[in-house]
Every structure is written in structure tokens, then in C-alpha cells.
Amino acid sequence: MSHEGIRIVPADRAAEETARDAARGYGGDLPKLSISAVTPLKVRVKKSEGTGVEIDWHDGHHSAWTFPWLRDACPCATCHEEREHSGRLPGEPMPKDPNPLALYHPPAKPLEVLPIGKYAIKFKWSDGHEGGIYSWDFLRRVCRCEECAASHTGQEVQE
Ligand SMILES: [Zn+2]
Numbered sequence: 001m002s003h004e005g006i007r008i009v010p011a012d013r014a015a016e017e018t019a020r021d022a023a024r025g026y027g028g029d030l031p032k033l034s035i036s037a038v039t040p041l042k043v044r045v046k047k048s049e050g051t052g053v054e055i056d057w058h059d060g061h062h063s064a065w066t067f068p069w070l071r072d073a074c075p076c077a078t079c080h081e082e083r084e085h086s087g088r089l090p091g092e093p094m095p096k097d098p099n100p101l102a103l104y105h106p107p108a109k110p111l112e113v114l115p116i117g118k119y120a121i122k123f124k125w126s127d128g129h130e131g132g133i134y135s136w137d138f139l140r141r142v143c144r145c146e147e148c149a150a151s152h153t154g155q156e157v158q159e
């Protein structure tokens with residue numbers, strides 16, 4: 001067992017188009033990101049610590065997400081549609097069940113993390129879900145750092 005988690009270092013850009021196709025499923029016509037913005041230098045999946053995923057990007061940017069956030073941002077068609085219907089953004093948790101007797105759902109964590117080619121990773125979540133393919137492009141677009149969060153908000157506010 002590795003104590004450092006999974007490291008994925010892409011060596012070529014062959015999958016770049018595939019990654020863009022995968023990202024198109026999310027949000028429609030998005031502005032193109034530069035290749036260095038969607039190329040991870042280092043991917044740290046802190047599975048044994050249970051904390052989340054960190055990526056150092058080729059353009060010097062750094063992103064980090066917690067596992068429950070990533071679970072709620074699942075880019076698969078089912079979760080994407082479900083979010084559209086309920087008006088949630090990727091990563092936004094489902095509203096709490098008002099029923100005090102509702103079952104407690106522990107925060108999601110990955111049982112397995114699998115690289116998909118050189119352009120994405122996928123998780124087998126503790127709740128049994130595993131449909132989402134998290135492309136680098138998708139992950140960069142949902143970066144949660146202050147700088148990106150500010151620009152995401154800016155886009156939503158503008159009419
Ligand atoms: Zn999903």
C-alpha cells in the first residue's frame with residue numbers, strides 16, 4: 001500500500017481532445033482553457049487520510065477539493081441533471097432531510113480511485129456511486145481557490 005496516494009503524471013497531450021469532449025457534457029459551450037491550465041503536474045489523492053484531492057497545474061495554479069465536495073460535484077449525466085433540477089451548483093450538498101428520523105449518511109469517501117487514460121480520474125464512492133469521470137478540464141473549471149471562486153461568482157452575477 002502506498003502512503004502517498006496516487007500520482008498521475010501525463011506524458012503526452014493525445015487525450016486532450018477527449019478531455020474537452022468530456023468537459024463539454026458539463027455546462028455546454030465553455031470558454032477554452034489553455035492546455036497548461038488543464039494539464040496536471042502532480043495529482044495527490046489523499047485517500048488514506050480521507051481529506052481530498054490536490055492538483056498542481058502546469059501553469060502554476062494549485063487546486064484542492066474535499067471528497068464530499070467532489071462527490072456532490074459528480075459530473076455524470078444523472079447527477080448533473082439532478083443538480084440542474086434542484087438548482088444546485090457542482091459541489092453544493094443536497095438540502096438536509098427535514099425528517100429528524102432520516103438515516104444519517106456519512107460523508108462520501110472514495111473506496112477506489114482509478115485513472116482514466118491521461119485525462120481524468122474516477123472514484124468508486126462509499127455510497128456505491130461511480131459513474132462520474134472527472135476530467136482535468138472539469139476539475140480546473142471547478143477549482144475552489146479564492147481567485148477562481150471570485151471569477152465563478154462574477155460569471156453568474158453578470159446578466
Ligand atoms: Zn454521478
Ligand SMILES: [Zn+2]
Nearest residue numbers: 143144145148
Ligand atoms: Zn483556482
